[in-house]
Amino acid sequence: MMKTEDLIGILAADSVPPPMLRPKRIAGLVLVVMAVAVTLFLWSFGIRDSVAQAMMQPQVAAKTLLPLALCAIALPFALVQMRPGAAQVVRLRWLAVPLGVAAGLWLWAFVTLPPEARFVEVSPFSLTECLGLISGLSLLPLGVLLLMMRRGASAAPMRAGAMAGLGVAGGIAAGYSLFCVMDNPLFYVTWYGVAIAAITALGAVAGGWLLRW
């Protein structure tokens, strides 16, 4: 039997202060894990030939910049979510910008490419490679991020987890794009999109479970 006054006594006796939450340190650590994963991958499989030259083409640059933008919006959002009542510095509506550009690119490619060239890159191998590597490389950083986010207190655990997944998968996809030679937006918008969406969903499910408090 416990009175609330007794509980207060117990809590006050547990007075050794816990280390403060440091979202920036968590951000730094997860960025390092993501960078290591991408670097190891690129070091093993190689960066595409003449990457700088390819990047001069807008639709190739977009393949890197769009997922990077998702990462830059979703990751800070997830980290700020760790503090209850904190004012959001990043608004999720900004996600509409990269998503809108991606949809526009997809439509533009669909209209300008001849029908036989639209989905020519799609093959079991290319899909396995793209989906498997983006999602596979995302798993460890996402796990690290979610475990560190458990010290926080997200008022909406599924949303926080989803944004963690989106942030990680966006960053990993941006790194992966330096290897990937599929420059057709019909390919990469679709399949990067599927991989990123899958990791976002995984983050939401895992977040709903791990980030409850």
Add this chain to the structure above:
Amino acid sequence: MTSREAEWSALLRAAMEGDGRAYARFLVLVTPVLRGIVPARGWALGPEGQEDVVQEVLIAIHTKRHTWDQSAALLPWLYAVTRHKVVDAFRRRGASVHLPIDDYADVLEAEAVPDALAVRDSAVLIGQLDARSAAIVRAVSLDGQSTAEVGARLQMSEGAVRVALHRAIQRMARLAKGME
């Protein structure tokens, strides 16, 4: 800045530097405010259920106190933690919130005597701890002994008592969110 913000944030800041007395004062000040908030949403739980929710909020404030950004205001943090735990508590109790119609009169009557809340006991959390943890928790709370005194009595070092107490609270926090 309100005086409550100034006073409470000073107390919690001191608590976060290890001042147990300031921490107890902070929790004592917060509790009546929680007792005002909880019945507004959870009158159907009855006074006992409401006090359980108050205790769950206090435990959440305790286990998540490191998430307060000390350079920001305290009250928005405190209200966000409280809101989350209250909503969560009622969501989990969803099914049991529906009381038979005859009980409503009792609930309303009990609400008219707010002092009854303070003297009520809760077996929900502490009752589920293992015997040794419960003994430590009881000694600290009911007998008002310091962790050093409890350690001497149970032939444990003060550090071991502190660790056991800390774990017991973490366990109660998990019990309170229905994870064990």
